[in-house]
Amino acid sequence: MENVIDDVVSNIADTESTQKGPEMMLNEKGDFKMPNLEEFIKMLEHMDGMSDEEKDQLKNEVLRNSMRGRKMDVGFSDYLVFLTMVIIMASVFVFFGYKLYLSLTEKERKREEKLKAKQAKKKK
Template sequence: MWPSLFFGLPGFVSAQEADVDAGDIVNADSAEGQKMPSTEELLQMVDSMGLAEDEKQNLIDRILKGLPLPAADAGVEPEKVFAAADYFTYQTILFLSMVSLITLIFVFFGYKLYTSLSERERKREEKRKLKQMKKKK
């Protein structure tokens, strides 16, 4: 449960701060209070980095899609880095599938119980009718 809350929190916070203009956001690491660069400035910085074309294109795609940038010292391939929203979606799908499975099990056994009880009641009624028929003769 804690991982779900932890990874769902950034999405909640970003939804709460959606009304804030991108130019008003201040970088937390900056002591001078410099504003974060815009998307255009980030793209210019990427072009000036001197990366290979495929790496540059991958980085530009990530910036434009709003995906998290891979950590240079993490040693993890960029394809294996999960965004918080992806992890939250995975957890939600897993939870809903488990709830569905448990619900299906309860429905199955409830149906079996219902058919068994209705069959038993039908047999009792048949016996009662047979006894009444015998008494009338």
């Protein structure tokens, strides 16, 4: 397979130097642009250094991999990981919220006790 990749790269380099065909791989600024699937298949058909079997094999592998990348396989484990992360985040918020509530109610209780103690001193 590595040999096929080397052939593809060398064929692209040869094609670029001899013809104007791979202009589709350059954007407006002259930088490299990744070819889409149709452009890649066209380039694959015009390669001279590969046999027809190798071309068909590479084309089938590219098509198979492109179809695999398009669909999202979401399984139970993915949902489980997502649910676990949501539960952990919610637990952290609940914990800090509870601590804040305790702190505020404790301050309020102490303030009321202080106020009652002051009023008791005034009555004496």
